Amino acid sequence: MNEEELSRLKRRLDYYQVDAPDWVRIIWKNRESFEWFAKNNRQTLLARGALVRLGRDYFIDTGIFTDVAKSILGVTKNHSDAESPSESNLEVSNGI
Numbered sequence: 001m002n003e004e005e006l007s008r009l010k011r012r013l014d015y016y017q018v019d020a021p022d023w024v025r026i027i028w029k030n031r032e033s034f035e036w037f038a039k040n041n042r043q044t045l046l047a048r049g050a051l052v053r054l055g056r057d058y059f060i061d062t063g064i065f066t067d068v069a070k071s072i073l074g075v076t077k078n079h080s081d082a083e084s085p086s087e088s089n090l091e092v093s094n095g096i
Contacts, residue, residue, distance in 0.1 A: 001052075009052055009059040012038055019062055027073070041072050 010019050016034045028034035038045065038058070045051035050068035052059045070076045 005061070008061050008063045009054070010062055012058065012060055015060040015062065015065070019060075021066060024066070024069070037069075044068070044072060 012035060013031060016024065016028070016031055024034070028037060038051065038060075042051060042058070045065075045068060046053065048064065048068045048071075050061055050065040052061055067076070
């Protein structure tokens with residue numbers, strides 16, 4: 001991982017409160033909902049590079065996360081999306 005890639009990494013709370021686009025805080029009204037999304041979709045986020053594990057912590061890659069999150073939610077199609085969003089993802093996107 002080079003310096004540019006490291007500079008894009010943010011802790012999840014910092015990303016949610018400061019760096020995330022407004023739609024992130026609209027869909028996930030509180031930090032706990034956002035954390036649930038990240039935990040529930042951890043493997044997909046890791047596989048697509050939106051979430052990076054360094055040591056014992058997970059960091060958001062701010063250059064990748066929004067596109068991958070939209071893809072998981074079914075808002076946009078990604079080249080590796082062959083599946084539809086799970087019911088649990090739809091519940092989060094509907095604010096339930």
